[in-house]
Amino acid sequence: GAVVSQHPSWVICKSGTSVKIECRSLDFQATTMFWYRQFPKQSLMLMATSNEGSKATYEQGVEKDKFLINHASLTLSTLTVTSAHPEDSSFYICSVSLTRGAGYEQYFGPGTRLTVT
């Protein structure tokens, strides 16, 4: 599989501030990375697809101006939550997708717990 890291693992910020979350693919060059959000006791919801060297593709209902994604290299994608509010508090997880011939498998980072006070 692929090894994916995220930093920070948790962050607390005040309402109105911005927070940057990093996602790194440690042993795989990822042209595409995915960002998910997970609220307590709910499943993962895809927020956006991060494409190296080009603009991210956002899912319906996700504000691109609020969740800024930058995929500057084949191993790093960042998600910046701008002007964070308490309702943005969630578990943010990134992933890379690998093909094994039979189909694509996703490998996830450990997640970042964001709490906005």
Place this chain on the structure above:
Amino acid sequence: SQKIEQNSEALNIQEGKTATLTCNYTNYSPAYLQWYRQDPGRGPVFLLLIRENEKEKRKERLKVTFDTTLKQSLFHITASQPADSATYLCALDVYNYGQNFVFGPGTRLSVLP
């Protein structure tokens, strides 16, 4: 509307028994289906993938079946152990090229000693 459902939010079974989890979907035609394990506060971990033309897939104590007529997948853990306690998620690759996965709500499995 499109929907993915997993049979129950929580499932308790006794150690040593076989756990069976269900994933049903409507209005999707996935080329394959996946199962993941997620522990609290962690990202999901890939377990198994099964293609639409495969009836069954096995990996150690895990077995997955896929019935495209019923639009259902069953996930079995045989000889379950307390260490198997986690939330299990099914996922569909809805565009069939690894670019958009949709996850079910998950089933939280507790294996009691």
